[in-house]
Amino acid sequence: MATRRVLVTGGSRGIGRAIAMRLALDGWDVAIHYVNDEAEARHTESDMGPRASGRYQADLNLAESAKELIDKALRDGPLNAVVNNAGVYMPMSYVKSGEAEFEATFRRTFSVNFESPMRIMRYAAQHFDVNGGGKILNVASRVGFKGEGGAALYAASKGALINLTRSLAVELAPRNIQLFGIAPGWVETAMAREGMETKLESILKDIPLGRMAKPEDCASVAAFLLSDGAAYLSGNVIDINGASYFH
DSSP, rough: OOOOEEETTTTTHHHHHHHHHHHHTTHHHHHHESSSHHHHHHHHHHHHGGEEEEEOOEEEETTTHHHHHHHHHHHTOSEEEEEEEOOOOOOOOTTTTOOOHHHHHHHHHHIIIIIIHHHHHHHHHHHHHHTTOEEEEEEETTHHOOOOOOOOOHHHHHHHHHHHHHHHHOOOOOGGGEEEEEEEEEEEEOOGGGHHHHHHHHHHHHHHHOOOOOOOHHHHHHHHHGGGGGGOOSSOOEETTTTTTTO
């Protein structure tokens, strides 16, 4: 099998790191993006060993960063897949927040969770279009389907990402470009830790499987979607929530 190369945004920690590590184990050459913590990114690179294929810093809150990130990755070699995992979760009262807080939360949430992935998908698809095809996997969230009080803007950004994934799957299928998503519920990651510490008992009551997902649970599904076993799928957004929500 020819070597395949993938770029994972937010690939140095949490779900992104788990996906990067699993894909490296499956034989992918894996490039990772990080925002601030270069030491953490280097650690992930070291753990991937010879399958590590690039480490790129970018602030995805900035519109121009998406193209710069793809350009940097492509200078080190072609890509066969992209995983849009980087995201922010900024809970906020929709009514009681001040104007400055509301606007800042809105701008950062949509910039990182929707606008940058949208641009990354566009630049990656342009590359795939002249190189025989490729795959894009977007990490969404259960709340993109379910909604969540106190985090309406986060839920809206993930809902937008889900529907963009589905629409582009239809549009790009004739070009041999497949798009997928995963929609995790509660996951044992640093981003969710505060909520887990204060709500653990009530969270587990709502999960029939009796535990939160591990990042590796998400990585297993991602690895399948990016594998040859999913060759006849596109536009699928897979729930990973322990039977806690159906739609």
